[in-house]
Amino acid sequence: MQNDIVLSMRNINKSFPGVRALQNVDFTLRKGEIHALMGENGAGKSTLIKVLTGVYPKDSGQIFLDLKGGLKEINVKSPHEAQTLGISTVYQEITLCPNLTVAENMFIGRGEYRLVNWRTMKKRATGLLEKFNIPARATQQLDTCSIAVQQLVAIARAVDMDCKVLILDEPTSSLDEQEVEKLFALMRDLKSRGVGIIFVTHFLDQMYEISDMVTVLRNGELVGEYEVRNLPRVELISKMMGKDLDDVSTIQKRDLPDGKQDAPPVCEAVGLSSTKCPNAFDFRISKGEVNGFTGLLGSGRSESVRAIFAADKITGGKMKINGKEVKIRKPRDAMMHGIGYLPEDRKRDGIVEDLSVRENIILALQVMKGFFKPFSRAEAEAFADKYIKLLGIKTASMDTPIKSLSGGNQQKVILARWLLTNPQYLILDEPTRGIDVGTKIEIQKLIQKLAEEGVSITFISSEIEEMLRTCSRLIVMRDRKMAGELKGEEMTQDNIIRMIAGEAEQDA
Amino acid sequence: MRESIKKIMSSQLVIPLFSLFLLVVFNLVRDPGFFSISIATNNQGYRVLSGNLISIFNGASAIAIISIGMTPITSCCRGQDISVAAVAAIAGSVFVSVLRSNEITVPVIIFAFVCSCLVSVLFSLFNGVLVAVFRIQPMIATLILFSAGRSIAYWINGGATPTVSSPLLASIGGFIPGIPIPTPIIIMVLFLVLISIVLRLTTLGLYTQVVGINEGTAHLNGIDPVRVKLVSFVISGICVATAGCITVCRIGLINHETLLLDAEMDVILAVAIGGTSLGGGKFSLFGSVIGAYIIQALTVTLYAMKVPSAAVKAYKAAVIILIVMLSSPVVKEFFINLYRKSFKKQAEKKKITISAS
Numbered sequence: 005m006q007n008d009i010v011l012s013m014r015n016i017n018k019s020f021p022g023v024r025a026l027q028n029v030d031f032t033l034r035k036g037e038i039h040a041l042m043g044e045n046g047a048g049k050s051t052l053i054k055v056l057t058g059v060y061p062k063d064s065g066q067i068f069l070d071l072k073g074g075l076k077e078i079n080v081k082s083p084h085e086a087q088t089l090g091i092s093t094v095y096q097e098i099t100l101c102p103n104l105t106v107a108e109n110m111f112i113g114r115g116e117y118r119l120v121n122w123r124t125m126k127k128r129a130t131g132l133l134e135k136f137n138i139p140a141r142a143t144q145q146l147d148t149c150s151i152a153v154q155q156l157v158a159i160a161r162a163v164d165m166d167c168k169v170l171i172l173d174e175p176t177s178s179l180d181e182q183e184v185e186k187l188f189a190l191m192r193d194l195k196s197r198g199v200g201i202i203f204v205t206h207f208l209d210q211m212y213e214i215s216d217m218v219t220v221l222r223n224g225e226l227v228g229e230y231e232v233r234n235l236p237r238v239e240l241i242s243k244m245m246g247k248d249l250d251d252v253s254t255i256q257k258r259d260l261p262d263g264k265q266d267a268p269p270v271c272e273a274v275g276l277s278s279t280k281c282p283n284a285f286d287f288r289i290s291k292g293e294v295n296g297f298t299g300l301l302g303s304g305r306s307e308s309v310r311a312i313f314a315a316d317k318i319t320g321g322k323m324k325i326n327g328k329e330v331k332i333r334k335p336r337d338a339m340m341h342g343i344g345y346l347p348e349d350r351k352r353d354g355i356v357e358d359l360s361v362r363e364n365i366i367l368a369l370q371v372m373k374g375f376f377k378p379f380s381r382a383e384a385e386a387f388a389d390k391y392i393k394l395l396g397i398k399t400a401s402m403d404t405p406i407k408s409l410s411g412g413n414q415q416k417v418i419l420a421r422w423l424l425t426n427p428q429y430l431i432l433d434e435p436t437r438g439i440d441v442g443t444k445i446e447i448q449k450l451i452q453k454l455a456e457e458g459v460s461i462t463f464i465s466s467e468i469e470e471m472l473r474t475c476s477r478l479i480v481m482r483d484r485k486m487a488g489e490l491k492g493e494e495m496t497q498d499n500i501i502r503m504i505a506g507e508a509e510q511d512a
Numbered sequence: 513m514r515e516s517i518k519k520i521m522s523s524q525l526v527i528p529l530f531s532l533f534l535l536v537v538f539n540l541v542r543d544p545g546f547f548s549i550s551i552a553t554n555n556q557g558y559r560v561l562s563g564n565l566i567s568i569f570n571g572a573s574a575i576a577i578i579s580i581g582m583t584p585i586t587s588c589c590r591g592q593d594i595s596v597a598a599v600a601a602i603a604g605s606v607f608v609s610v611l612r613s614n615e616i617t618v619p620v621i622i623f624a625f626v627c628s629c630l631v632s633v634l635f636s637l638f639n640g641v642l643v644a645v646f647r648i649q650p651m652i653a654t655l656i657l658f659s660a661g662r663s664i665a666y667w668i669n670g671g672a673t674p675t676v677s678s679p680l681l682a683s684i685g686g687f688i689p690g691i692p693i694p695t696p697i698i699i700m701v702l703f704l705v706l707i708s709i710v711l712r713l714t715t716l717g718l719y720t721q722v723v724g725i726n727e728g729t730a731h732l733n734g735i736d737p738v739r740v741k742l743v744s745f746v747i748s749g750i751c752v753a754t755a756g757c758i759t760v761c762r763i764g765l766i767n768h769e770t771l772l773l774d775a776e777m778d779v780i781l782a783v784a785i786g787g788t789s790l791g792g793g794k795f796s797l798f799g800s801v802i803g804a805y806i807i808q809a810l811t812v813t814l815y816a817m818k819v820p821s822a823a824v825k826a827y828k829a830a831v832i833i834l835i836v837m838l839s840s841p842v843v844k845e846f847f848i849n850l851y852r853k854s855f856k857k858q859a860e861k862k863k864i865t866i867s868a869s
Contacts, residue, residue: 315731334736335731335732335733339734345732347732352726352728353726353728353729354729355726356722356725356729356730357725357726358794359721359722359725359794363718367722367729367733368733368734370718371733371735376713376714376715377715378712378713378714378718
């Protein structure tokens, strides 16, 4: 067994000002192994990866890599050096250049400092795209591809560089299930060729589907290394959270506020369409109801809820709030009618990076209050303080810039922003994306609590299981149209998948 | 103690204040009497304050006022308006043209100022529409008036460089009888107070920064980025007109070719030195004002050192490179690390002594 080891990290330590991010962490990767790295936000997964790839220097510890003639200690000083040693990384946030073409992105910066032969480059890129079934053209500008395709391009790029160790840092968080399958096929292929893959993920299902081994970290410390097939889910979660999980089981019981769908609708859309959502749709939600939009990536689920909030330009249709017809033409109108919208892309549309947690929390309420009525410092601090405590936001202070918080805590700040506006209808678009299990459960519980208090909620998530647990009614989207609606007993994974695939069956 | 050091280090005002401090110390060492203020009698027979300090504050007023306008533009549009000096020339020309067609009285001066403000805001809005609505990069959009502005100013007064003289104007550009402080300084202070009130009574600061940092978020939280950007250009228009009129009053004539020539570069520098990133985002108005004073102090220092006027710009550039480098994140990180290391060593020493005892 010892000979199979391709990468070994021993007693890695790394501190940041005020935080010990890694304490004596060990990690071992073998040839042809898919090794999951799991832990809550702030557990040290990303730091470990960044130490390995030379983004951060380690404080102490040793890293051994299988080079010609056995394991040798390496001292990686830069990501570029890691790459030449055979350690390739695909990060959660795509780190390619959006305004270059797919082919350029695949071959740029790979240490081949000589004249570029555009034709060969294009040919090789096309070959790779075909090999991995990536729906893109080599000459296409990268930012015209969907996020999922960009991710696949990044992986194809990494794979093409003859790597021994491939690190996938949350690669699936922006992929839909079909695309995840494609990625997994690719991972299995690489595995059979002897590449060691480190798979950082929050998705339990995916971890169980593909991984052989799992290393669990908690608060910067190693919890242990386990064989995946011998580790039950509940045990894994309790290892990650470090406590027994009554919480997990209670939330898994389906305890949904039913029978509220007959109540008068809080928000009703008739024939609504926007520039991004050209097919007019009808929609209604009752007081205290939790419903959800589901469908593949690009099926129009986000675009539909964005139309309700008037985030894109409205091209037609009517909106009724509490039975009265209202004009909602821009986000501020929607906000004034008690609608809140937590966007899908937290980084692009949610946070204001450089501003403090306090400013981020009061933003929406401040806009509703008006330009000439700023909150006093004391008022703002009182609001921020209340919600930091209420949601358990982990931050050094309320004046800390939001960008220095972990993903889950950033998401809580955005949630706080909307809860502060006291909405009657809250749209949560992927609120649990890229955040840890603990926070996920907290958010799911919060949704149920809000619904019990009478807030209507639309919830969107890529994880069908999570949707089934949380929603009492599901709207299934296909090809930018509503394919149908499921409620009560009809809501099963099978039915959803059948409905999503509906049209394909008819064609066949 | 550590917390407060951290707070001070992370403040945007560190570098500008530190640079100003260095300049002051340098001058005090070079000439202990550099900052002494004396009372002199000027050519109109009034007793007024004079000295290097006064001339720094006085000379920087126009630049400082324009940088107050430039700062929000920089913050929310992620770029600079390089046409400010040219628009100031237009505003000055309008001011003079209105003054010359009337007898100069206080109401006429106010009327002329309002006219020049209106014209300046109009031109500034032209820039604003290009930037906010048509999404042209600010530097490209304002390049149009940067090159055309002085020609427009030329037409306003028929190509002449007319003079205006009146004791009233002299008291705006120089001293009000009985008050020993130059009027431009007083106007500058009034401006600062006014802007502080605006920032306190409105959410302009928050909105501007949100738009500058993340337009997507701004839109989804009900802020209209186009409107915020246009407002920033309107404010800048008023600042530019004020600076233009003050300068006209000071020199008593309008020369469309030379009025505030190259001021846009000084203004942009003042904003940068003041701690506002030229790439937009968080801003500090007071930082920009301090930045303007640093630039002026530098100029006055160099003249006092008898540097030939042709060479002043080169010396200025050298010092500014130093300041800008000091405020770069690379250098900042270096100092923070240095501080942390020395702190660690101290802590270790303490540990050793404790364990030894």
